[in-house]
Amino acid sequence: MEQTHAAKLAAQYLRLGGGRLAKIDDNQLATRKWEHESRVAEAFWNEHIASLDERSLAEVISHLPTINRH
Numbered sequence: 001m002e003q004t005h006a007a008k009l010a011a012q013y014l015r016l017g018g019g020r021l022a023k024i025d026d027n028q029l030a031t032r033k034w035e036h037e038s039r040v041a042e043a044f045w046n047e048h049i050a051s052l053d054e055r056s057l058a059e060v061i062s063h064l065p066t067i068n069r070h
Contacts, residue, residue, distance in 0.1 A: 006056060009049055010063035016041035022064040029058045032067065 003011070013020075017038030020031040037045075049060050 004059070006059035007063045010060050013041055013044055013049065013060075014064070016044050018042075018045065018064075020045070020064060022061045022066045024062075024066060024068075029061045031061055031064065 018041035019037035020033050023030045023032050049057065052060065
């Protein structure tokens with residue numbers, strides 16, 4: 001099965017040392033930085049993910065590890 005664009009972005013962010021975790025509460029998606037992340041991961045997030053529209057950003061967040069499963 002081919003990964004979606006959002007799944008690829010999330011996977012690349014995590015490979016680069018990203019430390020954000022998804023917070024899913026009553027169908028509301030957000031991220032929290034509980035761990036240090038590399039400068040490369042932070043730059044990748046800012047350049048490729050932070051600027052996405054709300055729906056696309058939510059899809060990327062849904063592919064991150066969650067606070068509950070961490």
